[in-house]
Amino acid sequence: MRHAARIARGAGALLLAGTATGLAAAPAHAEEYRYWSFWTADAAAHGEHAWSYATEGPSTARPEDGGTVGFRFTVSADSARAATPRAAVDFDAVCGGTKAADGRKRVAVVIDFGTAADAPKGETPPATRKECARVPADASAGEALAAVAAPLRYNSAALLCAISGFPEKGCAEQAGGSGKESTDPASPGAGAAGDDASDGDTDAGGPSAGLIGGIAAVAVLGAAAVWQARRRRR
Structure with missing residues (x-):
């Protein structure tokens, strides 16, 4: 389980880094x-x-x-x-x-x-x-x-x-x-x-599609890591 947790944390860190990069690359002024x-x-x-x-x-x-x-x-x-x-x-x-x-x-x-x-x-x-x-x-x-x-x-x-x-x-x-x-x-x-x-809820104060996708990806990778750890113990 510790190995699974490390995998999940690593995946989360990579996704967060990617998100931060995307935010930094976003245009300073959105189209009106x-x-x-x-x-x-x-x-x-x-x-x-x-x-x-x-x-x-x-x-x-x-x-x-x-x-x-x-x-x-x-x-x-x-x-x-x-x-x-x-x-x-x-x-x-x-x-x-x-x-x-x-x-x-x-x-x-x-x-x-x-x-x-x-x-x-x-x-x-x-x-x-x-x-x-x-x-x-x-x-x-x-x-x-x-x-x-x-x-x-x-x-x-x-x-x-x-x-x-x-x-x-x-x-x-x-x-x-x-x-x-x-x-x-x-x-x-x-x-x-x-x-x-x-x-559409993107601009109504709710989470953006990118943020939702990132959270979903972290959840999927975390679940996969747990499944792999349990498989190794069998």
């Missing part, structure tokens, strides 16, 4: 993308700092009656640097005049089209909108958005590209001007804009 980010807030929360970056996509997030969701067109490399909607979280101000109804719920939807600097070349972002969606009780945040801000545009990877026709073209393109588009519904941040964004 221009995309629709998705935000949520507690029904009782108020104020500009009450927004939280969504941990799942708008197709799976199901706010309760009295909930507030936000969408912000932004430029960033990941969720940690994404700009929040500039409107305060205030359900009463948006939906106070909409009566509740059996089998339906009210969801305040804030849509911040971003700044002129964030907009694609030649396009002007519309003014921020606050709408009250009254939708079926089991409706998703995406369905609430569609009820008040059509037309929506998605790409083949189910990434939300445009709200109310903005922007007119393009989808999660690199802001540097290369024109490269993200093909991952969770890029550049999980739940950022994709209708299926809940499938």
Whole structure:
């Protein structure tokens, strides 16, 4: 077993060294993308700092009656640097005049089209909108958005590209001007804009794919070492 432990430690050290090398070789500045980010807030929360970056996509997030969701067109490399909607979280101000109804719920939807600097070349972002969606009780945040801000545009990877026709073209393109588009519904941040964004957790505060792979590899090598040690004792 001591031999097995030494093998496992050695394998772990090699993998950690490889990980450190990979981190050191990583670019200092990640590519920034221009995309629709998705935000949520507690029904009782108020104020500009009450927004939280969504941990799942708008197709799976199901706010309760009295909930507030936000969408912000932004430029960033990941969720940690994404700009929040500039409107305060205030359900009463948006939906106070909409009566509740059996089998339906009210969801305040804030849509911040971003700044002129964030907009694609030649396009002007519309003014921020606050709408009250009254939708079926089991409706998703995406369905609430569609009820008040059509037309929506998605790409083949189910990434939300445009709200109310903005922007007119393009989808999660690199802001540097290369024109490269993200093909991952969770890029550049999980739940950022994709209708299926809940499938990716890389930029939502969870472990990266590389880290998970490294941990799995260490576990496999450790198990193999234990198996070899037991085989020698037989």
